[in-house]
Amino acid sequence: MQESENSPAKRSRRHVLGLGAATAAGGLGLGALAFRPAEEQVEFLTQKVSRASKPSKLKITDMRVAVLDGVPFTSPIVRIDTNQGISGWGEVRDDADKRYALELKSRLLGENPCNVEMLFKRLKQFGNHGRRGGGVSGVEMALWDLAGKAYGVPVFQMLGGAYRRKIRLYTDTTESSDPGEYAERMKERVEMGFTFLKMDLGLEIVQDVEGAVVGKSLWNGNLQQYDGAPGGYGMTEHGLTMVQITDKGLDAMAEYVEAVRDAVGYDIPLGMDHFGHFDVNTAIRLANRFERYNLAWLEDLVPWFRTDDWREITKAVNVPTMTGEDMYGLESFRKLVDEGAVDLVQPDPATAGGILETKRIGDYAREKGMAMPLHYAGSPIGAMASAHIAAATENFVCLEYHASDVKFWNDLMAGGEPLLKDGFYHVTDAPGLGVELDEKVMAEHLAKGEKLFAPTKEWNDSPAWDRTWS
The missing domain is CATH 3.20.20.120 (Enolase-like C-terminal domain)
Known part of the structure; x- marks a missing residue:
């Protein structure tokens, strides 16, 4: 039986042959590939795989906040950045202080955001009832956003799937x-x-x-x-x-x-x-x-x-x-x-x-x-x-x-x-x-005296000993 031109097998062979033709000009053809070191073979065969998100290597590099006004109240928006160019969004409770989130930054830098529960347990002591819970909550949202982006799945799926859409x-x-x-x-x-x-x-x-x-x-x-x-x-x-x-x-x-x-x-x-x-x-x-x-x-x-x-x-x-x-x-x-x-x-x-x-x-x-x-x-x-x-x-x-x-x-x-x-x-x-914010529009609705995701280096270090038990 003749294979369809669009069959998976045909597409697969075209993809590999295409790669071979493309790389032959650079000195590495398919024939020579078998004789190259294993790491070069892996590099060649995975060259079209996105490397922007390797979950196990993801690290938090920065956290900034922008305070919006009139949405309908003030809303401090958290943005957590990583070493792989992806960012996670979170939100502190309406009419809460942005510093409730910023004080957590030093506890997050260098950590893998995909370890959401572990990080939440580390941060939980810094939250409390009312708006004081907003910092921990907003950061936790951003961690889930990052984890979902790293693995390519919506947050609800990581929670066990949907009862409703x-x-x-x-x-x-x-x-x-x-x-x-x-x-x-x-x-x-x-x-x-x-x-x-x-x-x-x-x-x-x-x-x-x-x-x-x-x-x-x-x-x-x-x-x-x-x-x-x-x-x-x-x-x-x-x-x-x-x-x-x-x-x-x-x-x-x-x-x-x-x-x-x-x-x-x-x-x-x-x-x-x-x-x-x-x-x-x-x-x-x-x-x-x-x-x-x-x-x-x-x-x-x-x-x-x-x-x-x-x-x-x-x-x-x-x-x-x-x-x-x-x-x-x-x-x-x-x-x-x-x-x-x-x-x-x-x-x-x-x-x-x-x-x-x-x-x-x-x-x-x-x-x-x-x-x-x-x-x-x-x-x-x-x-x-x-x-x-x-x-x-x-x-x-x-x-x-x-x-x-x-x-x-x-x-x-x-x-x-x-x-x-x-x-x-x-x-x-x-x-x-599943959502990204338009920073240009955000800039038009900042709270009085606020800047759009200004640097927060003053929150990078903490001298505190956080353990609550002896």
């Missing part, structure tokens, strides 16, 4: 003093393709309604929960504020939920967040008032570390409870999960410890029958890190998308299709995280 997103909108206007904005999100919504509904929205709130005068009439003034309402733990919501206040808040349900219907799951700072009893009253709207969850009613308070609320209400965005490491989640203190866990990969640690949290929750949404608010780098976790974790529900009003968000990516399509991210087979 389409990653469902949930989104919210800005607050309004008019329930009808707020509901219309939420409806517009559905028209954009989103199939899961979350409301930010805090005391600030009803605090000026006469008789809605008890205790406002204790805080000079300012119940702004994100006011960072020391000793102010925003920096005082929930159970210590002596603030309560009256029935009139609950009814005023319920007008917003009612309006949204009227606008989007009940096919769309609807969560709630950012309530403000008040005690357990008020939290239970609020949950019972909103039970009729079949909410997907009530988020962060009290601080995450108040396990007893969470358990009391969860057992008293018929609305799912959830926390986790400010928790660092699997250990912190174990207590909540083991004690059934909440119905859902929601880690933020940029605080929780990065990609693998967040998957571990999800897998642990799965053992107890808990689902896992993911919190996230930043650039396409952290978004895709979260998407790979979502793809590889069975009990994933939905991932936060907080950039609906950021016009340049997709422009940050270098080429390719937009990440977001009809309310989903689509995870591809591209190696690593």
Whole structure:
């Protein structure tokens, strides 16, 4: 039987003969190859193999950070460079300090980034809850990106493969003093393709309604929960504020939920967040008032570390409870999960410890029958890190998308299709995280006083002895 001109055997022989013809002019033909030293034979036969990525020889040579603004908050982007010309991208938690990542540089230089778990265990002690977990998490993301690029596989594949390739997103909108206007904005999100919504509904929205709130005068009439003034309402733990919501206040808040349900219907799951700072009893009253709207969850009613308070609320209400965005490491989640203190866990990969640690949290929750949404608010780098976790974790529900009003968000990516399509991210087979950033566009959106990946030699050395045991 005559071989096809395009058969594998024909293509193979053409390739080798072509190499022979090409190299004969340089003094080495196929006939002579057999008599050359073994290392020259290997060099010849592998001359078309890419040498840009030899995973076992990969070494970290540099780490730099560029702080973006308005994506929608500040986002410190980590870039780890190597001796083979490939770089890995990571992202520190939104509104965190870039130095949380830079202090880790001296512990990384000269190391092989493919040893992700070993390096994570070395760095883990330098992270903590809230934004302090951002440095370790962002670096860990960049290590996974490098490992995927070195081996030519997407991160989700290194985590065990995909349960899904389409990653469902949930989104919210800005607050309004008019329930009808707020509901219309939420409806517009559905028209954009989103199939899961979350409301930010805090005391600030009803605090000026006469008789809605008890205790406002204790805080000079300012119940702004994100006011960072020391000793102010925003920096005082929930159970210590002596603030309560009256029935009139609950009814005023319920007008917003009612309006949204009227606008989007009940096919769309609807969560709630950012309530403000008040005690357990008020939290239970609020949950019972909103039970009729079949909410997907009530988020962060009290601080995450108040396990007893969470358990009391969860057992008293018929609305799912959830926390986790400010928790660092699997250990912190174990207590909540083991004690059934909440119905859902929601880690933020940029605080929780990065990609693998967040998957571990999800897998642990799965053992107890808990689902896992993911919190996230930043650039396409952290978004895709979260998407790979979502793809590889069975009990994933939905991932936060907080950039609906950021016009340049997709422009940050270098080429390719937009990440977001009809309310989903689509995870591809591209190696690593599968995205690269356009540094020219990044330069247009740097935070005030920041430079684009400026040298960081001052972070190259550390005199510290890091071991935490004797």
